Amino acid sequence: MKKILVINGPNLNMLGKREPEIYGKDSLADIEKYTEEMIEKHGLQADMKWQQSNSEEELISIIHDTFDSDFNGLVINPGAFSHTSIALLDALSMLKIPVIEVHLSNTNRREDFRKTKITAQSSTGVIEGLGKKVYYLAVMSLID
DSSP states (O other): OEEEEEEEOTTGGGTTTSOHHHHOSOOHHHHHHHHHHHHHHTTOOEEEEEEEOSOHHHHHHHHHHHHTSOOSEEEEEOGGGGGTOHHHHHHHHTOOSOEEEEESSOGGGSOGGGGOOGGGGGOSEEEESSTTHHHHHHHHHHHO
16 A cells, blocks of 8 residues: 655645635545545545645655655645745655645646746646646556
């Protein structure tokens, strides 16, 4: 069974309340439940650990802890840090496991500053614009 860490960055604790027309009406807990149900529904198995922080320092520490762990893959939604954080890029670049970056919205159809995803430079792949399905698709790609 694959062991997968799912990390969520700033403001994702406010999903369901924050701009539902962009990010949807589901909370992060709803998305976690949906993802795990979809994995099970399709006969797949994964041991998933979900974490969220609004702190760049804490996100970097979580990534550092992943370096010597037994995780087989990482799904990360760095939120706005995707567009600004060289520190997160550097931390992700140290990992030897596949990293899938996800975004609920299609950042290419939004403000210009969102079109540059610094952290994506260290990712194996990026899935975005499909709402909560991005997490399920990312986990599925790591299991496969």
